[in-house]
Amino acid sequence: MINYPNGKRYSAGIAGREKWLKPNFSSSHGNRGMTLEEDLNNTNLYYLSRGIAVIHKKPTPVQIVQVDYPKRSAAVIKEAYFKQASTTDYNGVYKGKYLDFEAKETRNRTSFPLQNFHEHQIRHMEAVLLQGGISFVILRFASTEEVFLLDAAVLLRFWSRMEQGGRKSITKQEIIETGRLIPTGYQPRIDYIKVIDDLYL
């Protein structure tokens, strides 16, 4: 494990590269299993390699300001800033249908804070729904490792409720009632395609 001068730890896990970038990164996750992103990346590779679905996480957008071009070496980005993504993180195709989702995790045991989501992601989900795409969110409760799939239209109702002064979160009970538990296991780790088949196709 490498620590950088600023104290942040660099982790080169398969899909975990970016987790150290967040200022509130803690290394405690390392002992408890993979991050949600790593599990989804693993799942997506499983789907891809078996010809089940073609789903990828979008790269983190960065605003590149300066690049060096050393002779006989790869270009090095010397200055760049994180940009806010205008879409959700994951999309792809399954049986000709467009799939689109955002994945979030919480340490809370009884509710899921809506502050995990951002206005632009909500607007994107709306736009996808209007185009007849399949849009949803994957929510993991870290304490129990239960993973739920919630349709974007359902999420949008809870988001509206919050905008109108209501709860700033969705209770776990509401998620159980309006969402679906996603089977988890060894391969694939988070079998959301199974739920897509039941719910949408």
Added chain:
Amino acid sequence: MINYPNGKRYSAGIAGREKWLKPNFSSSHGNRGMTLEEDLNNTNLYYLSRGIAVIHKKPTPVQIVQVDYPKRSAAVIKEAYFKQASTTDYNGVYKGKYLDFEAKETRNRTSFPLQNFHEHQIRHMEAVLLQGGISFVILRFASTEEVFLLDAAVLLRFWSRMEQGGRKSITKQEIIETGRLIPTGYQPRIDYIKVIDDLYL
């Protein structure tokens, strides 16, 4: 226009940020109109704002190695490298269908070099086709500003031809015969959705 110490010019055009990153970037394009990427970005914003389609260019993937966290300032990426994308650059949804494409431009007048494409992009297009997604390429001839849409299955045939020792390019005549000219204009600049409607839906 800002020049960086390494002599590269920085251009903050709407979607043109990354064009200066390529070592062979020339500023001559600035006088002749937008880059293909800028025109497509503009087109996609047109589609998005009018509720026609939700298509986005995927951000360039970068491998982030070092980030600084100045107090009360945005995080600054101090060292990063360009990664090769494992998918094509553009995808999204139109009338529930998954759309996926790569866009390339050439200065050649009579043929389109296949070296513009990379193995991983070809494999990705194959995977998308197998899943029943709509996959194609947008090819622009810079000299005449003609823009063509070529179905991925057609591109794959020419790619196989090359792999078997045949031409390393597609002739313009072949593109005219197997592809479709995309209407261009003021708004949207490159109306590929119109061709999608004719060809696929």
